[in-house]
Amino acid sequence: MICYDNISFKLPNFYRKLLLSVFLLFSGLNAFSQYQFQIKENKSQFTMPFEFNRNLIILPVYINDKGPFNFILDSGVSIVLITNPSLKDSLNLQLGRQVTIKGLGEGDDLIAQIVTGMNMSIGKAECPIMAGAILPKDILDLTSYVGMPVFGIIGYDFFSSFVVKINYVNQVITVFNSDEFKPPRKCKPIPLLIENQRAYVFADVIMKDNTSVKTKLIIDTGAGHPVSLEPSTNPAIKVPDSTLSAFLGRGLSGPIDGHIGRIKHLAFSDIEVNNVITSFPNHNDVTAKVLANNRNGNIGNDLLKRFTVIFDYQRSQMFLKPNAYFNLPFEHDMSGLELITSSKDSRRYFVSLVQPGSPADQAGLQKDDEIISINLRPVSEMPVSEVDNLLRSKDNRGLLIQFHRKNTTGSNYVVLTLKRRV
Structure with a gap:
């Protein structure tokens, strides 16, 4: 229930990509003796800042007294996952047996x-004995997606240790000891x-054809979109007639269409x-990969960020309070461009995909083009969220795009006319 007095709210919505849900085909981690995180110095709470890029929460994490290493805070994952294997040698990690990870993707x-x-330490929280898994290569390439180095993902271990309050407007997280937390x-x-x-x-859920569906949805801070529904989990969940075929993101096992x-x-x-913008992933890329098909989709950060959110896993509850973002308009991308970026300190943007028939396609932009400026402003001065x-x-807004094409000299200009496609 949201925190308000006698006010009715209606949310428009905008879809962002990236599904980070991870499913493990083993129960070995549960056999390890793990401690929960605890707040150091006998404090009852602490507050720490976070980065919020492309609707993903990014926290500084210390491992074995080294760091900080940027990790995504993802309530959709059950274990700590190190996505960048470069940490293996630099941290002298203790490696155990191999395991199979069943990730999303084709x-x-x-x-x-x-x-x-x-x-492992996050802010003033510390866990002296943490277990997890490390990937053999950085297949998610989260660094290129969010524009800053990312080394891993953490979820349940952190959320289950405390009451966690996420303030998306101020970009701070407040962590409370559960037994000392007082509900708002x-x-x-x-x-x-x-x-x-x-x-x-x-x-x-009420579908476009007015069919009513009761759904079970993961609360997923590692998903950038508002809502995702999986048609194969319930025959009443049908892809609407008016949709956009799209690349929805990347899972551990590859692209999700x-x-x-x-x-x-x-x-x-x-x-x-x-009137919620919703993604409908292909069965083989998502639902077929899930061990227990007893859920119908998820709710992601593009809906959650309209609230101050408090997670209280130990009491199986959460609280939502509308924030300053609540009435902002939600829109899906109107360009048809997929962009990746370099590191935060030397920001460059490259086209990774142009959707056929989209405004970007009609303007003549191509894969591997480097975007130099938008409306005469260098993109090197623009964080990834501003470009998005x-x-x-x-709708129908014209953007003057300066770009450089691979293996050519100089740069070119095109007018990209945005079009609402969903």
Whole structure:
């Protein structure tokens, strides 16, 4: 239930990519003796800043007294996952047996290695003995996606240790010892189901054809979109007639394809969301990869960031309070460009994909083009979130794009006319 007094809210929505859900085909990690995180210095709470790029929460993490290493905070993952194997040697990690990871995407499963005995610190929270898994290569390439070095993903181990409050507007997280946490006044809790080390809510969905569907959705801070629904989990979940075929993101096993459309209505507790932009991933890329097909999709950060969110896993509840982002318009990308970027300190943007028939395609932009400026402003001065916002800013808006094409000299200009496609 959201925290407000006698006000009815309706949310428009915008879809962002990246699915980071990880599913493991083994139970070995549960056999390791792990401690929960604890707040150091006998404090009852602490606050720490985070980066928020492309609708992903990025935290500085210390491992074995070295760092900081940027990790994505992802409530959709059950274990610590080191995605950049360069940490293996630099941190002298204790490696165990190999395990199979069943990740999302159209490719094969992955072989990773257990990591044990890590001393991990996040802000003033510390876990002296943490276990996880390390990938053999950095297949997600999260660094290119968010524009800053990223080394891994952390989820359940952190959320289950505390009450965690996420303030998306100020970009700070406040961590409370569970037994000393006092719920916010005038807020009623939203029930969560904690199952298989993930948090779920039950939501009522009305599809475009007016079919009503009761759904079970993961609360997923590692997903940048508002909502994802998987048609093969329920025959009533149908891809709408008016959709956009799209690359939805990258999972551990490769690219995830599907469609982007809208649903009429989504509601859980007192939250009602109308005309929601929703992703519909292909069955073979997502649903077929999940061990237990007892859920229908997820709710991501593009919906959650409209609230100050408090997660209380130990009491199986959360609280939502609308924030300053609540009334901002939601739009899907209107350009048809997929961009990757270099490191934060030397920001460059390259086209990784041009969707056929999109405004970018019609303007003549191509894969591997480097974007130099937008409306005469160098993109080297623009964080990735600002570029994303420009590319979804307004239907029929013209953007003057300066670009450099690979193996050519000089640069070229085109006018990219944005078009609302969903």
